[in-house]
Amino acid sequence: xxxxxNIKGTFDILPDPYTDDGDTRVAASAEWRFVEATVREVLERxxxxxxxxxxxxxxxxxxxxxxxxxxxxxxxxxxxxxxxxQYVLRPEVTAPVMRSFLQHHLDQRGGVQKLYYVGPCxxxxxxxxxxxxxxxxxxxxxxxxxxxxxxxxxxxxxxxxYEALGIxxxxxxxxxxxxxxxxxxxxxxxxxxxxxxxxxxxxTSRRRLERNPLRVLDTKLExxxxxxxxxxxxxxxxxxxxxxxxxxxxxxxxDLDVDYEEDPFLVRGLDYYTETTFELESAALGAQSALAGxxxxxxxxxxxGSDAPVPAVGFAAGMERLFLALDAAGTERPSVPRPDxxxxxxxxxxxxxxxxxxxxxxxxxxxxxxxxxxxxxxAQMKEANRxxxxxxxxxxxNELEAEAATVKEMASGEQTEVPFADxxxxxxxxxxxxxxx
RNA sequence: GUGGGCGUAGCUCAGUUGGUUAGAGCGCCAGGUUGUGGUCCUGGAGGCCGUGGGUUCAAAUCCCACCGCUCACCCCA
Numbered sequence: 001x002x003x004x005x006n007i008k009g010t011f012d013i014l015p016d017p018y019t020d021d022g023d024t025r026v027a028a029s030a031e032w033r034f035v036e037a038t039v040r041e042v043l044e045r046x047x048x049x050x051x052x053x054x055x056x057x058x059x060x061x062x063x064x065x066x067x068x069x070x071x072x073x074x075x076x077x078x079x080x081x082x083x084x085x086q087y088v089l090r091p092e093v094t095a096p097v098m099r100s101f102l103q104h105h106l107d108q109r110g111g112v113q114k115l116y117y118v119g120p121c122x123x124x125x126x127x128x129x130x131x132x133x134x135x136x137x138x139x140x141x142x143x144x145x146x147x148x149x150x151x152x153x154x155x156x157x158x159x160x161x162y163e164a165l166g167i168x169x170x171x172x173x174x175x176x177x178x179x180x181x182x183x184x185x186x187x188x189x190x191x192x193x194x195x196x197x198x199x200x201x202x203x204t205s206r207r208r209l210e211r212n213p214l215r216v217l218d219t220k221l222e223x224x225x226x227x228x229x230x231x232x233x234x235x236x237x238x239x240x241x242x243x244x245x246x247x248x249x250x251x252x253x254x255d256l257d258v259d260y261e262e263d264p265f266l267v268r269g270l271d272y273y274t275e276t277t278f279e280l281e282s283a284a285l286g287a288q289s290a291l292a293g294x295x296x297x298x299x300x301x302x303x304x305g306s307d308a309p310v311p312a313v314g315f316a317a318g319m320e321r322l323f324l325a326l327d328a329a330g331t332e333r334p335s336v337p338r339p340d341x342x343x344x345x346x347x348x349x350x351x352x353x354x355x356x357x358x359x360x361x362x363x364x365x366x367x368x369x370x371x372x373x374x375x376x377x378x379a380q381m382k383e384a385n386r387x388x389x390x391x392x393x394x395x396x397x398n399e400l401e402a403e404a405a406t407v408k409e410m411a412s413g414e415q416t417e418v419p420f421a422d423x424x425x426x427x428x429x430x431x432x433x434x435x436x437x
Numbered sequence: 438g439u440g441g442g443c444g445u446a447g448c449u450c451a452g453u454u455g456g457u458u459a460g461a462g463c464g465c466c467a468g469g470u471u472g473u474g475g476u477c478c479u480g481g482a483g484g485c486c487g488u489g490g491g492u493u494c495a496a497a498u499c500c501c502a503c504c505g506c507u508c509a510c511c512c513c514a
Contacts, residue, residue: 005506008505008506024507072512123514125513126509126511129509130514204510207511268513287509288514344472344474376467385474392473394472410474
């Protein structure tokens with residue numbers, strides 16, 4: 001054991017999967033690669049281009065972009081100061097992407113910008129199952145279109161990823177928040193209503209009533225939900241334009257056969273959301289059931305200093321929760337890539353030959369493994385077996401003399417002699433045949 | 438911040454009413470074959486029993502404190 005271990009709320013991704021102390025399976029690096037590749041493939045098929053922004057951003061960007069009143073800014077930022085600059089490890093990626101869009105005048109590329117990202121984010125929360133201090137998100141931002149088509153395309157792209165990965169039992173919840181002005185009116189009305197029931201509310205709900213009345217809608221307590229039955233509805237405050245937009249989104253989703261349920265109580269935590277809002281849940285997940293969430297954020301650009309409004313819509317999704325859902329579904333994923341050939345050497349002269357030949361085979365594009373410790377042939381064979389190489393080359397004095405390698409096909413145990421001159425061609429053909437089979 | 442759970446070998450876990458030198462399975466290394474893997478057999482390495490204190494002739498075991506991990510609440514991806 002080292003003196004050190006990974007920071008609480010972070011985790012190592014190893015070549016092989018393992019089970020952490022919370023009994024959560026941590027996927028192998030090859031599985032992460034596979035899932036990330038699938039995400040990229042689906043999004044690129046939906047005509048998104050990748051954007052990569054720094055993990056480090058100005059604290060003020062997050063404070064203004066995400067919202068001063070949010071939990072993220074209030075108590076969950078990894079922020080520090082260095083030589084007069086305030087840094088924060090990004091807690092999400094939407095504000096950074098909008099920052100980058102504005103900074104680089106990406107609207108000048110022409111048309112609607114469809115961007116996607118994959119990468120780590122950081123929040124200083126209490127970790128638990130499916131929730132970490134360093135976690136990994138992917139998502140998209142569709143910037144420059146206020147049309148309902150953009151909302152629908154965002155949602156459809158999100159759903160396509162979960163479909164491609166074979167995740168069952170997801171539930172898409174949909175709502176509209178309208179404009180910030182109308183929402184303020186609603187918040188005032190909701191506060192007035194809830195204050196008449198203040199005595200019956202729980203401590204947390206009373207605290208929410210103070211700070212952010214919309215959050216009371218999240219309550220899971222039955223008697224509070226009953227109180228909410230009679231509460232004013234956000235939808236009644238939403239303006240005609242917003243309702244028309246919302247209807248168009250719903251119609252487009254229906255055209256695409258995307259199932260959803262409307263949830264008038266779905267409000268999202270971040271200040272920048274307007275109009276359409278949505279969340280994708282998995283029944284299989286437990287406490288952290290949100291797989292992904294998103295919505296429209298037409299005011300964010302101006303909050304970040306843009307003169308002109310920039311309409312935008314996007315979603316963000318959590319990789320860790322995706323893996324939880326994948327585990328629940330028992331979806332198959334790749335394991336560690338195996339070598340095509342293992343080369344075993346016997347004796348010093350053979351070892352030098354093996355080194356040179358390993359390089360030659362690798363240059364020819366083969367995945368080649370060999371011993372690095374001068375171990376016995378038996379040990380080298382065991383190693384070849386453990387690494388599951390389909391072919392093993394055995395090279396000793398006999399082979400050097402004959403200028404022909406012993407090629408062992410591990411599955412059958414059959415051995416053949418292949419002249420050194422033909423090795424690259426022979427092995428490449430064998431491996432190709434195997435790959436095709 | 439508030440509750441619950443858990444800390445014994447690389448991993449999964451036994452360890453009796455406190456009682457010699459702390460165990461098993463898997464994994465790892467080596468040998469059985471001085472040129473051959475998987476199956477089998479044999480052997481080996483690997484433990485401050487989370488840390489500190491206390492009780493006791495004697496503590497992995499009982500008591501206290503601390504640390505770490507974890508699940509949940511809050512919030513969210």
